[in-house]
Amino acid sequence: MISLQGVSKAYKLGDTIVPVLRGVSLEIAPGQFIAITGPSGSGKSTLMNILGLLESYDSGSYRFWGHDVSTMTDDQLAGLRNQRIGFVFQLFNLIPRLNALRNVEIPLMYAGVGTAERRHRAQIALQLVGLGERMDHTASQLSGGQQQRVAIARALVTDPEIIIADEPTGSLDSQTSHDIMALLQTLNQSGKTVILVTHEDEIAAYASRIIYLRDGEIRLDHQSTT
Amino acid sequence: MISLQGVSKAYKLGDTIVPVLRGVSLEIAPGQFIAITGPSGSGKSTLMNILGLLESYDSGSYRFWGHDVSTMTDDQLAGLRNQRIGFVFQLFNLIPRLNALRNVEIPLMYAGVGTAERRHRAQIALQLVGLGERMDHTASQLSGGQQQRVAIARALVTDPEIIIADEPTGSLDSQTSHDIMALLQTLNQSGKTVILVTHEDEIAAYASRIIYLRDGEIRLDHQSTT
Ligand SMILES: Nc1ncnc2c1ncn2[C@@H]1O[C@H](COP(=O)(O)OP(=O)(O)OP(=O)(O)O)[C@@H](O)[C@H]1O
Ligand SMILES: Nc1ncnc2c1ncn2[C@@H]1O[C@H](COP(=O)(O)OP(=O)(O)OP(=O)(O)O)[C@@H](O)[C@H]1O
Ligand SMILES: [Mg+2]
Numbered sequence: 001m002i003s004l005q006g007v008s009k010a011y012k013l014g015d016t017i018v019p020v021l022r023g024v025s026l027e028i029a030p031g032q033f034i035a036i037t038g039p040s041g042s043g044k045s046t047l048m049n050i051l052g053l054l055e056s057y058d059s060g061s062y063r064f065w066g067h068d069v070s071t072m073t074d075d076q077l078a079g080l081r082n083q084r085i086g087f088v089f090q091l092f093n094l095i096p097r098l099n100a101l102r103n104v105e106i107p108l109m110y111a112g113v114g115t116a117e118r119r120h121r122a123q124i125a126l127q128l129v130g131l132g133e134r135m136d137h138t139a140s141q142l143s144g145g146q147q148q149r150v151a152i153a154r155a156l157v158t159d160p161e162i163i164i165a166d167e168p169t170g171s172l173d174s175q176t177s178h179d180i181m182a183l184l185q186t187l188n189q190s191g192k193t194v195i196l197v198t199h200e201d202e203i204a205a206y207a208s209r210i211i212y213l214r215d216g217e218i219r220l221d222h223q224s225t226t
Numbered sequence: 227m228i229s230l231q232g233v234s235k236a237y238k239l240g241d242t243i244v245p246v247l248r249g250v251s252l253e254i255a256p257g258q259f260i261a262i263t264g265p266s267g268s269g270k271s272t273l274m275n276i277l278g279l280l281e282s283y284d285s286g287s288y289r290f291w292g293h294d295v296s297t298m299t300d301d302q303l304a305g306l307r308n309q310r311i312g313f314v315f316q317l318f319n320l321i322p323r324l325n326a327l328r329n330v331e332i333p334l335m336y337a338g339v340g341t342a343e344r345r346h347r348a349q350i351a352l353q354l355v356g357l358g359e360r361m362d363h364t365a366s367q368l369s370g371g372q373q374q375r376v377a378i379a380r381a382l383v384t385d386p387e388i389i390i391a392d393e394p395t396g397s398l399d400s401q402t403s404h405d406i407m408a409l410l411q412t413l414n415q416s417g418k419t420v421i422l423v424t425h426e427d428e429i430a431a432y433a434s435r436i437i438y439l440r441d442g443e444i445r446l447d448h449q450s451t452t
C-alpha cells in the first residue's frame with residue numbers, strides 16, 4: 001500500500017544544508033498498527049508529513065497503492081489526502097476563531113458532504129473524543145488537551161483508511177490518553193491502518209510494529225508476531 | 227511568597243457560564259519544587275496563568291510577597307512578570323518568523339539589557355537546552371520538541387526567582403525530558419521556586435510537593451518530607 005525507497009530530504013537554510021531524512025525505506029501494508037519513535041529532531045514529523053502527502057522529498061521514491069506520488073498533481077494529492085488519510089498534527093493546526101464543531105466539519109466540507117450529515121458526523125466525532133460538552137468553544141477557548149482532541153476528531157471524521165497521528169496524546173492525562181488509544185485500537189481492528197509518532201513507551205505498546213528513527217535514519221523496524 | 231485564598235474564575239461563553247477554578251487556596255514558599263497534575267480541562271493552565279500574573283481572577287485573593295495583585299497596575303504586573311517570573315507556555319507562544327536566538331532575547335530586551343550581553347545570555351540559555359546548533363532556525367523551522375526547548379530557554383534567560391512551566395516536557399523524548407528536569411532541579415537547588423504542570427508521573431516525581439487538581443478544585447496537596 002505504502003512503499004518508501006531511499007527517501008531523503010534536506011532543508012536549505014541560508015548557505016547551510018540541513019539533512020533531515022537520509023535514505024528512509026519502508027513498506028506499510030493495510031491494517032498495520034505502527035509506532036514511530038526516536039529523539040527530538042530525528043525527523044519523525046518530517047517523515048509523517050511526507051507519508052501524509054503534505055511535504056515533498058528530494059530523492060528516492062514513494063509509491064501509494066503502486067502510484068508514484070511525485071507524478072501526481074496538487075489536486076490529485078489534495079483529493080487523496082482528503083479521502084484516504086486522516087492526519088493529526090503535532091501542533092494541532094486548528095483554526096483559532098472557529099469553534100470545535102466547525103473545525104471538525106472542515107474536511108467534510110472539502111469532501112462535499114451536505115450540511116445536516118456534516119454536522120451530525122462532526123458531533124459524533126467530538127463525542128468519541130470526550131468533547132460533547134465543548135463543541136461550541138472556539139479553539140482558543142479550549143485547554144491544550146481539548147485542542148489536541150479536536151485535532152483527533154477532525155482526522156477521524158472522514159472515516160479515512162489511513163490514520164497518521166503525530167504525538168496524539170502528548171497533551172493528554174493518562175486516563176484520556178488510554179481512551180484515545182482504545183479508540184485507535186478499535187479503528188485498527190476494523191481494518192484501518194494506524195501510524196503514530198510517540199515518545200511514550202506505554203503508547204507505543206499499543207502498536208504491533210515499532211520503527212525507531214535517529215538522525216534521519218531508521219535504526220530499528222520490528223514487527224511483533226503475537 | 228505566593229498566597230492564593232479562595233480564588234475562583236469562570237469564563238462567559240454567550241449565555242453560559244463555564245466555571246473553571248472554584249475556590250483555590252494555596253501557599254507557596256520560596257525554593258519549593260511543586261508539580262501540579264490533573265485531568266485534561268481541570269484548570270491547570272488557568273491556575274498557572276493566574277499565578278504567572280497573566281490572567282485575572284473573579285473572586286478570592288492573590289498576594290505576591292504580601293502585595294494584593296488585584297491592586298497592581300498593568301505596568302507593575304508587566305514589570306513583575308519580566309523580572310521575577312519565567313513562564314513556559316503549554317503551547318510555546320514563540321514568534322514564528324524570528325529565529326530561536328531572537329525569541330530567547332526578547333525578555334532581555336524588555337528588561338533593557340544591552341545588545342552584547344543579551345546575545346551572550348541567550349546563546350548560553352539555548353546551549354543549556356541542547357539547541358546550540360539551531361540558534362538561527364526560525365520557530366517554524368524547528369521540530370515540536372525543539373520549539374518547546376526554545377520556550378524553556380526564553381523562560382530561564384532572565385534568571386527569574388520563580389519558574390512556572392506548563393507541561394515543559396510534553397513534546398520531548400525521555401532522554402531530553404530528563405536533561406530538562408535535571409536542569410530545573412539544579413535551578414531549584416540554587417534557590418529558585420519551580421512550579422510545573424505535568425501529566426507524567428515520572429516528571430512529577432522530581433518535585434517535593436504534588437498538587438492534584440480536578441474540576442477546578444485542589445483535591446490533594448502533599449508535601450513530601452524526605
Ligand atoms: N477562553 C475560554 N473560554 C471558555 N472556556 C475556557 C477558556 N479557556 C479555557 N476554558 C475552559 O476551561 C477549562 C480549563 O482549561 P485549562 O486550559 O485550564 O485546562 P487544563 O487543566 O490546563 O487542561 P489540559 O491538561 O488539557 O491542558 C477547560 O474545560 C476549557 O474548555
Ligand atoms: N523548515 C525547516 N527548515 C530547516 N530545518 C528544519 C525545518 N523543519 C524541520 N527542520 C529540522 O529538521 C529536523 C527534524 O525535524 P522534525 O520536526 O521532523 O523532528 P521530530 O523528530 O518530529 O522532532 P520532535 O520529536 O521534537 O517533534 C530538526 O532538527 C529540525 O530543526
Ligand atoms: Mg515532531
Ligand SMILES: [Mg+2]
Nearest residue numbers: 143144271316
Ligand atoms: Mg493546560
